[in-house]
Amino acid sequence: MTLIALIVLGGTAIALLASPARPNSYLDPASTAPSGANALTDLLGERGAAVIRAYNPADALAALVPATAGRAGLVVTSPGLLTRRQLRSLARADADLLLVGADGPALALLAPGVRVARARPAPPALARPRCALAGARVAGSADVGGLTYATARPATGCYPLGGHPWLVRYAIPGRAITVVGGGGPMTNVRLARGGDAALALNLLAADRRVVWLTPEPAATGPATAGPPGRPALIPPAAWLAAIQLGIAALLAAAWRARRFGPLISERLPVVVRACETVEGHGRLYRARRARDRAAAALREAALARLRPALGLPRNAPAPAVAGALADRTALSRRLVAALLCGPAPASDTDLVRLARNLDDLEKGARSP
């Protein structure tokens, strides 16, 4: 029981340890999965922009700080996963901002004045830009879908879905804030369709350096800050308990491994089945199709049993036995002679029939 408990606990610990390193691959520039953004960031790189991957706001801000030549852009792919504190710190960043599917506090803090127009996300559809934004007009229709927005401030709204724009862009001094209702056009799987690639590239065309922030879900809720690196999925106490479980497993192994005294050996006798030679002989008959020999052996055995039953001497020849047997039973002399001293059977079926007929003959001789 203890062992089973140890095994179950140990297995759970191992499963926790072996969980995937990147829990959020949606629009991850490193991900080549259908929902990743590896293709888009590759294209950006080919066009001369430097794409810096960041997986938490602190790294993203640090990457933005050395403001070298040219404008920098910050892409936030899943702003809903960020805490309020992280959102506030991002709001202070001096860079163009592209928010993908932002809503709630992310929208309020990073793009104040823009709000979600309808609670229900619009289904994916191919839509025309219908706006004055140069990048969108050049790109043409794109594979949009998701949230739609409404705004009170002067802004450009493109790709209307049901009357509300999917893309909203407005400018504040020195920066352009762009909010898109979903990441559809940027994913690896959709990039090649319609004007998707063009739209995505155009939205980021102005920036020489693009910091791509793919936030990871925080395990301990928005309140705790967590360690400066990735938020811990497994609390440290669990690691320590796993170590203790390992110790318990080692102790259990030591307990079971110790033998209670030495093994005691004994010499076993040779086992030879006495009938093995007979069986081998039978298989040899069969392998060589030795029907003549088999039939002769069966006939001789039958004759040996019939002679005393018929009151004949031990060396009486087969035809004599056949004659005596035919006299005793009502069978024809020719039939009995064929059985007892006829030719060898032509097939295995004939051999089986001969064996059974000989048996019947013996029975008949005993009870005429």
Add this chain to the structure above:
Amino acid sequence: MTLTGRVAAAALAGALAVLAFGSVTALAIVNGILALAVAADLGLAASLAGVRVTRSGATAIHLGEQGTVTIAVANDGRRRLRGAVRDGWRPSAGALPGRAPVDVPAGSRALLTTTLTPVRRGDVAGGPVTVRSLGPLGLAGRQRSVSAPWTVRVLPAFPSRRHLPARLARLAVLDGQRRTILRGQGSEFDSLRSYVLGDDVRSIDWRSSARRADVLVRTWRPERSRRIVLVLDTGRGSAGRVGHITRLDAAMDATLLLAALAVRAGDRVDLIAADRRVRARVVGVGRDTTLASFARDLAPIEPDLTEPDMALLVAATLTAASRRCLVVLFTDLNPAAVEEGLLPHLGLLTTRHQVVLAAVADPAVERLAAGRDDAAAVYHAAAAAAAMARRARTAELLRAHGAQVIDATPAGLAPAVADAYLGLKAAGRL
């Protein structure tokens, strides 16, 4: 040193404490306490240097029966010995229970009984006895294996014992209880008694009648104090397995039945077992101890996988049998082995002695000979019929040389040999 499951369980419980406190300190404390407890337990466990183990009990067990061997664990140390003892026996000894808990106060001793149910004949030497001494917490302890020499001889099974009463009854018919007044070959003068109506007038002893003024008749009884030599061939032929025993086992069973019967009939029985050398020789022991010495001396004999030396077998028999006696030779009816090995020497025996040759037939061959299911079964049946015919021819050949041949299945051999003996005795041919 040895650890118990309690340590592992304690460490497992410690995992909960570590999970609750969630600090490295808790981990260190839990394992520190555990290590201290294990060390203390090891230190407080009774020393095994002062433990003496001795065995006593059964020295001989019949195969198929049970016997008990007791081990005494004496604790000469200063601390109380708590823990467990394992009584080591080889697997075929069927020792139960193999292990038992013990609690021996200092200066005292404990007795543990192991029941042996051996499944193989021969000498079974007891293996080492392992003593495990645990500390007061039962977390850890010491372990030591002590040798306690003891050998149990597993005597041959004697399943044909059940045939003995019937044979003894037949012997009684031959022997004293119903004294025959008919004189014949193989009977000897027993006593005189008064004539009663119905007695054969020819048996009246006139000389005694004249002296006693009464009509007396002579009574006769079967001859007694004849000698029988049982010879077991332990060569390769005896190694063949018929059913779940070897031919040698079946021969031993028959040997024991015949010896038991012959001793009760007042005859003297000797035993010789040989293959290329004489393996057992029981000659000239008293009637009371015959059966026990036979069983004891036959027990450790295993078949030898070589061709037996028939010249040696016959020479050993002739040495044991000085005057005319009944020789029962247990061997195999293997045509080639008989023709080349036994026949050249058989004449030496048959000229001087009454020879019965007993062989164990394989019931599996008879089953094969009856197979008619398909072609394969019929081919096997043909091979079996041929083998049986060869065996019968060999038996014929031996009969032609003056030996009486018994070819019976393992279960039927012992009664067949006993009946042959009784038949010879009744006919006065011993």
